[in-house]
Amino acid sequence: MLDGLTDDHAAAVARRFPDGETWLAGLEARLAEVVARWRLTPLRPLPGGIGGYLLDVRTADGRDAVLKLSPTGGAQGAANRLEAYALRRWAGDGAARMLGVDLAAGALLLERCRPGATLDTLGDEEMLEHGCGLARRLQRPADDEDLLILPRAAEEVAIRAQRFGGLMDALGHPFSPAREQEIGALHRALATGDGAPVACHGDLNPGNVLAHDGGHVAVDPLPVLADAAYDAVSLVWAKRSWLLAQPDRAEILRRRIAIASDVLDADAEHVRAWALVRLTGVLDERSEWGGYDTAPFVALAELL
Template structure:
C-alpha cells in the first residue's frame, strides 16, 4: 500500500516558509513510512484522511493485532520533543507511546477515536473535560530536560510579530508584546506543558475516557498552556453578541478551576491570540486573522 501524504498535509506545509529539510522529508515520506512500518513489524490498515496539518498518521496493527497509530512528523515540528514528553507522561493524560526506544523520527501510539474529541460535547462539558485532561499533564519536567522554554518560544514569535506589515494590527501587537515582557518578569513555577492544547487535541480512549494527543511540548507556567483553550470555538464567540462577556467569564472559570492566576491567563491569552492572528495574516488566511484579532481586542 502506498503511504502517500494526504492533500491537507501538503497544503498546510505549503502555508509556511519552506526549508530544505521539510522539502526533503515530504519527498521521502512514503519511503520513510514504509521503513517505519517494516521496522516495527506493523500491518497497515490505511492512512488517516484528511489527517493532521503537521504529520502523516497511519492506522496500523501490531504483530498481536492490537490497533495502534504510526505518526511521522517533519523535523521542524520537533518529533524528539514530542517523544520525550509522551514518554515522561507515561500515558497519564496523554496517548501512550508504544515504542519509547525508537529513534527514527516516527512515533507509535495507542489508537484513540480520532473522530471523537471533547469538542463534540456541549460547550460547558467540553471545557470541563478538557481542563481536567490538561491538569494531568502539568508535571515537573524531567531533570536535565532539553525542552524549549516559554521564554524561548515566545521570543521567536515576538520577533515575527514585530515584522507584521498591517498597521491596523500594530496596537494589538504592541499590547501583546508588553504583556509578554511583564509575564516573563514574574513567571511562577515551571511545568511541562502540552504547548498546543485545545479541545480538538483531546480524543476519546478505551482505557480512560479522554486523552491528549499532538503535543508541541514546552516548559513554563501553566497559564501559557491554558491560554489556547480560552479561545476555543472562537468563531462561535465572535458570532455571539455577548462574546466578549462570555470570554471574560471563561477566563475566570478556567483560572479558578485550575488554580491559575486570572490576570496572567488573560495576558497569555492576549499574546497567543495576537501571535496566531499575525501568523494567519502572514500566510494569507485573512478570515482567520480577522477572527483572532477581534477576539484579542476583547482582552
C-alpha cells in the same frame, strides 16, 4: 498521492516546512519502510493537522495503534524530540501511550484512542472543564531533566518583546492602537517568567484531546516550561469560527477564562494575558508560513 493526503494538506505541509516538498516526495517510501520494519498492518489514513501523516494500523501482536510520520530536521526535528520526551514521561497517564519511536525517520507509534472523539464535541463549558482538568493532571513541577531539555515560554516571549515594534510593522499593525500597546506591555511582563515553572503540554487545543477508555487523553504535545495558565490558551480561543458567530461571543470568552482560572487555580487576568501573548505568537509564526487566514485571531484579540 497517498490515500488520505489531500491537495490542501500537501500544500500546507509544503508551505510550513522548508523541506516540505522533498518530504512529501519521499513519504510513500518512508511509510512503507517503517510499516515493514515495525511489522505493522496498515488499515486506513486518519485525518490530522499539518504536522505530518497519520495512519491507523495494527501491530504484530494485534494491538490497534496510530502511526504518525512527520518531517525531520530543523525546528520540526526538535519538536519531534520534545513530543517523544513528553509522551515517555507521562507513560500513558493522561496522554496516549507511546508504543514506538524512531526520531531519524520522524516516526511515532501511539496506542489507538477509542472512541477517539475530540474534546470540541462536548458543550462549551464541559470542553473547558475537561480540557483544563486534563492540563492540570499532565502538568508537574519541573525537575532537573525538564529544566535541561524543555524550552522556556518566557524566553520566547522575551525575544518577541524585543522585536515587538518591528513585528507589528511587518504584520501591518493588525490590532487597534490600544490593544497593540497592551499586548506589548504584556509581553514585557510575561518575559520575566516569575514563579516556579511547570512542565506543560503546550498545545492543548480540543483536537489534541481525545476520548479514550471512559475519559480523555492528550496527544501531540509541544512541551514547554511555563506557569499553569499557559495550557488554558488553546481552549480559550477554541472553535473560533463558531465563537465569532455568536452574539454573546465576548461573554463566552469571559466565561471560558473564568472556568480555566478556577480549574487551573490561576489568576483570570493571567490567563487572559497568556491568550493575547500567545495569539501574537501565532500571527508571527503563520505570517512566515503564508497562506493562512489570521483574521479570526485578530478579532479574538480585540474581544479578549
